Amino acid sequence: MFTRRRNRVSGAIAIALLVAATAGAQKKNAPADNKNKGADTTRKSADSARKGPLAPTAIKPYKDVITAGMKTSKGYFTVHQKDDKYYFEIPNNILHRDILIVSRVSKASADMRNGSNGYAGDQIAETVYRFEKGPSNKMFLRRISFSEYAGDSSKAMFASVSKNNVQAIAMAFPIAAISPDSSGVVIDATDLLNSDNDILYFENKKLKDRAGMGSQQNDRSYIEYVHTFPSNIEVHAVKTYSAGLNPTSSNYTIELNASMLLLPLNPMRPRLLDERVGYFATGFRDFDADPQGVKNTIYANRWRLEPKPEDMEKYKRGELVEPAKPIVFYIDPVTPKKWVPYLMQGVNDWQKAFEKAGFKNAIIAKEAPSREEDSTWSIDDATHSAIIYRPSAIANAMGPSVADPRSGEILESHIFWYHNVMSLLHSWYMMQCAAVDPRARKLEFDDSVMGTLIRFVSSHEVGHTLGLRHNFGSSSTVPVENLRNKAWVEEHGHTPSIMDYARFNYVAQPEDNIGDKGLFPRIGDYDQWAIQWGYTYRPEFKTAEDEKKVLAHIVSDSLAKNHRLWFGSEMEPTDARSQSEDLGNDAVAAGNYGIKNLKRILPHLIEWTTRPEEGYASLFEHYGVLLSQYSRYVGHVLANIGCEYRTEKIASQPGPLFEVAPYQVNKNAVQFLNDQVFTTPLWLKNDSILLRLQQLHASVSFGIELNKIQEDVINNVLTRNRISRLWWEEQNADGKKVYTVTDLLNDLNKGIFKELYEGKNVDSYRRNMQKIYVGRLIQQVFIAGDPLSTITGSFTYHLTQTDLMFLLKDAMKQQQQLCKKALLNPSLDKPTKYHLQDLIQRIDAGFKMESQTVK
Structure with missing residues (x-):
């Protein structure tokens, strides 16, 4: 949700390659x-x-x-x-x-x-x-x-x-x-x-x-x-x-x-993009920039903010001045009146950020004039920026903009606000904060609470229209324990950027007594710094190239002094620091805190999501949201396995661009999966809820939902791409201790087959999970293709061309031996014995299938 379409675009940079081939075909x-x-x-x-x-x-x-x-x-x-x-x-x-x-x-x-x-x-x-x-x-x-x-x-x-x-x-x-x-x-x-x-x-x-x-x-x-x-x-x-x-x-x-x-007639002087500051971009293939080659020139998309001529000297002295042409957003006249002040506040909240760039009242929200006030005014006019209210069941909001392809100057924006985004905000806030905020414990929030939620989304979308991309890495700069420190988090916020997808502070526990300032997103340190970089008017430079030389060093110095200014692109799929919906610098700790709160919420779900005169449709919806929130915490942790950190740098900055996630980060992540996913999460089995939901959907059961979650996790842990990354990291460790494919398989075996190591019976939930695990290994070793791999590309090794194939086969043979050894235990019940025999046969069938293929 909350995307920026068309640009919502971005490779690491969303290069549109737009600006002027035939600018030269005629002399303007x-x-x-x-x-x-x-x-x-x-x-x-x-x-x-x-x-x-x-x-x-x-x-x-x-x-x-x-x-x-x-x-x-x-x-x-x-x-x-x-x-x-x-x-x-x-x-x-x-x-x-x-x-x-x-x-x-x-x-x-x-x-x-x-x-x-x-x-x-x-x-x-x-x-x-x-x-x-x-x-x-x-x-x-x-x-x-x-x-x-x-x-x-x-x-x-x-x-x-x-x-x-x-x-x-x-x-x-x-x-x-x-x-x-x-x-x-x-x-x-x-x-x-x-x-x-x-x-x-x-x-x-x-x-x-x-x-x-x-x-x-x-x-x-x-x-x-x-x-x-x-x-x-x-x-x-x-x-x-x-x-x-x-x-x-x-x-x-x-x-x-x-x-x-x-x-x-004279385009705005562009600002060359610095990839360490997250701006949408406009670019072109430039045949002048490199006398011995071809270069892509990329401009940051920005509004044209300039001091009035009479205020230029004041601006140079550091005094705040109003821009010659402020950024104005009009509120769609069809917007429900009670939400208008919150949408407007979401716009005006950015004024403080623009003061960092030397401008006051640089951005303003207004209600659109009526037909009687101006018969020629139209919200569709592309010289007017507006927040458009849509009567839609879609739960979303978007902030696209239109830019001059010659310079990256943003000319206008229409933010789209879908009515049903409020249902999404309600679900998120209940599942992330109801344990600590009593206002989130009802089916319909008070207008003041919903209005505050709307305000934060409005600010996020406005940020896109100012040129800012998602900064998914921002929240990773915050120590998790700081998110439970009332004084710290209420002063600094739970993420340095409202452009992050860090919705609410789900780490906060009831005993922390944290208020709104520590729960809700707000414009933070990164956002103000990014606006300062993009919008400070710099008349001292004659060209964009001269300006870039100075700005590059300013960015380097700022990042060296304040890690909270780091930009983590949404387009880095293997960097676990840049994730959607996560919080803090430790996904395991944050996930454990989040799950503790879900355990507090689940027993009250019937009370909080039903009305006496209605059925259980809302309960069904919110139970699904709770499962999704649990899966989201698990996904944040899973991303750390085989993770590689990518930090954008220029040549004068020290240190590598790529780093392998530490051994212990990987180890802790797998242990989290063993503890919170593979050890049956019986806390999710709430019979009072499930019996009511079966009145709506007979197929609803704890076992089915658990199977879906565990299968999704196992399939994603054992993608060929992830295994290949771990293998590559091991081959290039250069003496450093790294988490290996063997480590992964051993740790998974100890968690998933825990009963066999301990000589205990296996219950039906765990038997199903073990079948899923063995089946995934068989698929990866003996079946061509990997339809469930979340990341594709040339990086994934062909298993037959490396030792990976032998490692995976060896893991399966060890599982066979483990099952055979466990069968010697006379105290095992019949279901467990039948299950172990079945696993042995499945693995045998896999190897037999391979031998027939070779013949």
């Missing part, structure tokens, strides 16, 4: 006469006039095209309208300017829903275009790609890049007339506005296909309005589409909004 600041070369087709020869589709079109007098009675609206270009005809009067100084077209669903149809798609606010297009004059009295609209770039026109590479990056002509318009003062031209834009094209409307055809939308029904589609402004043109259309293959509807009628944003 060339004289108008040079740019418009070829527009006067009256000078063309008769041969040119006979070239089919490029034959000159007749240019009419202005007064014959723009007639009396037309409605005229002036913006960066002028729009003329009469009835259903629309004309654009485009000034010459707009030609070759970059225009970013951002399109959204303004009003949706319930019939077009598909998962999280099909709601008001959904973005359906984002592409840059340029108007330019073509031959034969044509105006072209070119689609501009920003994936490759060479900016120095004096170098040969400039011509080569331009030659190999011809921009597509997306649409051609006959020039209908010339402006009276010859300052521009008039084109008939009716077809552009009315047709079902990928310029103004659905650029991504897959969105239409997923919704089952077919062709546009022209007789039921029309333009509602075109509003013009100095830097944007807003087109609002009502569109009806056939329902395609959807059997439930014959057609869809929706409303779409296209914003044509005139990008700044």
